[in-house]
Amino acid sequence: MAPVFRPGRLRRVVDPYVAALLGTVALATLLPATGRTATAVGWAADAAIGLLFFLYGARLSTREAVDGLRQWRLQTVVATSTFVLFPLLGLAAAGLVPYLLTEDLHTGLLFLCLVPSTIQSSIALTSTARGNVPAAICAGTYSSLLGMAVSPLLAAWLIGSAVSFSADGLLTITTQLLAPFLAGQLARRPLTGFLTRHKKPLGLLDRLSILLVVYTAFSRGVAEGIWQQVTPIRLLSLLCVATTLLALALTTTSLAARRLGFSREDRITIVFCGSNKSLATGLPMAAVLFGASAGPVILPLMLYHQVQLMVCAVIANRWSRDAATSPAPESARREETQRAC
Structure with a gap:
């Protein structure tokens, strides 16, 4: 799934793909698609969404998902963080309206909380921090599979009328997301x-x-006056809220993993897989669920994605240095103990 994320990129302050996304937003602001061009771009975007989810389905390994059942406790913790903890935090953020967030931005924040975990960046971060990489692969696979059904259903339940979930909306979701997948x-x-x-x-x-x-969504948003609704102060407030959300997710998953007695390697996997959100899955899903109103909805996800890359990169590198100076990984010590017995 895009964007491709490798351990070697962890030292970068700004992910190049996020920079490209921001450039696309700027292009849509200055030169939005209108008239027949907007119609053609909309058709192309719909086709692109179908192609994206077809490729997502073709890449996800069913065998890896089955193998991951052996670590059902770890997978349950990650899924609970992704689809229970985050939605609860998103609902609690309703108290920030209208002080820090507008109604539309809170809708976007709540949608961000319903998006499945990412795969590439979670694996890269887990690998850098010397965690359980096979478990991270399985966790990302499970989250993506669950997200195909759970995320739209949660959006219809928690967000309600803002989501296109009528009979026609359900047909669109089925044809553009589920069927290609x-x-x-x-x-x-x-x-x-x-x-x-x-x-x-x-x-x-x-x-x-x-x-x-993204270009299609923001072209529609510009036509509806998105930048009159989302001021620079609101964007700064949204950035602070996204950072706080990530901090709460990282802290909660870390404490839960320790209390449940997971090894160091498994705790690393839980923290990264349980706190990251997929930009690649979330953006096209938002375009399908929210239609012409998707512009302000995807802003929180884009900001959160950049924040998670920056913060988690620092954490992963620190944990990697800690592991290098420790006598031996916990898994290795357990294996030595078992052999001795």
Whole structure:
């Protein structure tokens, strides 16, 4: 899934993909698509969303998901953080309206809390911090699979009328999200070689598709006066709220993992997988669920994504240094103990 995120990028302050997203927002602000161009761009964005979710389905390994059942306690903690803790925090943030957030920005923040966990960045962060990488792969896979059904349902329940969840909306969600995703899962085996050989160009296609979705959403938002509603002060307030949300998620998952007796490696996996949110899945999903109103809704997700990259990169590098100076990882000590017994 886009954006591709590797351990070597952890030292960067601003992720290049986020910079491209911000540039796309600026382009849509200065040169929004209108008239027939807007119609054509909208059709192209719809096709791009279908292609994105087809590729997501083709890349997700069912075998990895089945193997992950062996660590059901860890997967349960991550899923609970993603689909229970975050929605509760999002609902609690309603008290910030109208002081720090507008109604639209709170809707976006609540939607951010319903998005599944990311895969690439969680794996990269877990690997850098010397955590349980196979468990991180499984956690990301499970979260993506659950998110396909759970995120739209939670959005319809918690956000309500802002979500296009009528009969026509349900049909749109099925045809643009679920059907392509399931088709990708069914086509996974024959496409595995092709996806492996063309990993880089397909990754670029992913990113370009998401940029098209963002351009379409903000073009509609500009037409509706989004920047009259979202002032610089509101953006700064939103950044503070997103940072606080991440801090609460990191603290809660860390404390829960310790109290439940997980090893150091598993705690690292829980913290990163349980606190990260997927930009690649969330942006096209927002475009489908919110339609012309998606512009202000995706702002919290974009800001949170950048904050999570910066903060989690610092944490991952620190934990990596701590692991390098420790005598041995906990898993290695356990294996030595078992052999001795």
